[in-house]
Amino acid sequence: MSGGKFSSPAKIMFHVNVVVVILLTRGIAVGCVQYLIKDGGSTLLWSDPWLPGGPLGGHGVLLAEALGRDTFDCVKKLFHNGDIWENVTADLAIEARWAEVVNTKIHSRLPEDMAVWTPTANGAFSLRTAWDVVRIPGAKLPWCDLVWFPSSQLCFSFITWLACLRKLTTRCLLAQWGLVVDTACVLCQDGTDSLDHLLFRCSFSAGVWREVLHLNGFNRGPLGTWDEEVRWLVKHFIGCSIYSRVRRFSFTASVYKLWQERNARIFMNKCNSAASVLQCVLSDTRGVFVNFTKPIPDDAVNRAFFSGWGFDVSFVHPKASFHVWTPPPRGWVVLNCDDSVRQDRGGYGVIGRDHRGCPIFAVAGGARDVSIVHMELQAIKAALLHAKSHNLSHVQVRSDSMMAIQMIVGSFHISWSVRWLIEDIWRLRDSFSNCSFAHQVRETNGCADYLVSLVDSPMEISLCIDSLPLALSTFIQNDAGGKRYLRM
Structure with missing residues (x-):
């Protein structure tokens, strides 16, 4: 220090330290970016973070033309017939992470490959979330x-x-x-x-x-x-x-x-x-x-x-309203769905009923470390899969999650983290002769809500329709009989 100013060596060290700090955050930033693959045409195979474990060309992977690895290779190189993964060059670096590759979702409904900022629900970058990522948070104070x-x-x-x-x-x-x-x-x-x-x-x-x-x-x-x-x-x-x-x-x-x-x-x-x-x-x-x-x-x-x-x-003055479970038209089946997330586990319940209110199938499932909207969409997907397995052609999905229904029908922005579920639901929807989605109040969703409580581990069970639990049978009878449920 001289005359209140940095001397030349001090300036150099100061700028070097700044550059080092910035470079240290690069690895954190890369870990917060993920590419959603449509056709792989605009995503670099080796350097872009399109796999959960990070870029394919990480430490120890040599990029050389002699090895068949070009810096500007695209993910499309691994596509066969447009939507099937295939390691055509038998590259050992790719083979070592092949499990990640084949489990990567193909988002065929996207206009093109999309880079998303994972700390935000909509995938858009924000300085606030960037700061939350790089800072070291302390414990939240009581006040x-x-x-x-x-x-x-x-x-x-x-x-x-x-x-x-x-x-x-x-x-x-x-x-x-x-x-x-x-x-x-x-x-x-x-x-x-x-x-x-x-x-x-x-x-x-x-x-x-x-x-x-x-x-x-x-x-x-x-x-x-x-x-x-x-x-x-x-x-x-x-x-x-x-x-x-x-x-x-x-x-x-x-x-x-x-x-x-x-x-x-x-x-x-x-x-x-x-x-x-x-x-x-x-x-x-x-x-x-x-x-x-x-x-x-x-x-x-x-x-x-x-x-x-x-x-x-x-x-x-608080207003009370009464609601009833509405049966579908003859030839249709209603699929009631519900979910629950408690601590480190999630659960979902699904029941399909015909125009008389009689159950066709009842399913309960569970998962680990998921969000509420993820679990609700998982319930809807499970409902459609089971409806498909029962050869049903006209179904109406009912959920008490307004956000899930709005995402599916396109009136609410789709979070990047559940886009693959939405796309799976769309594909299943298109396989039915008629498939619609509707929101219902929680008070008329007692059957699905009861099913949620039956599973507390990552598994799915199908209940025997002829020997349902007494509590569930009571819910079904009340719904079919037009019981009025009070909502405050």
């Missing part, structure tokens, strides 16, 4: 959702985040660093400017916080320390409801406005009353949620909460 949430304001959450990390530069913290001598609280003049005092033992901040808690339905004063306050808030303010969003926003707004008032007094010699700070908190909170349009269930608790905040919301 994370208290600070960062939908509708949060960045500056409010940032200051609250610093407070939760105990990184706010209070006078007491600066004194520990030897930077200041006066540690008096500028809000109340009766304590030290520490995190625990500022939030919320200070009489100034305590008055603001007490009113905010009251509006959120809690009649208590501040707790002993900031850490105790945060632990209490994690238990009472985190959730998915509009309540929790209002409460969390008002909390972060309180922290920010109190810190802002403290800084204004220190650095600008400006003072506001506690009532003025409170009004700022209330105004900011109301401003964010003033246009909330989702109807709120009408009860005394909801009315008191939203009235206290001054929110003009629409209240509705």
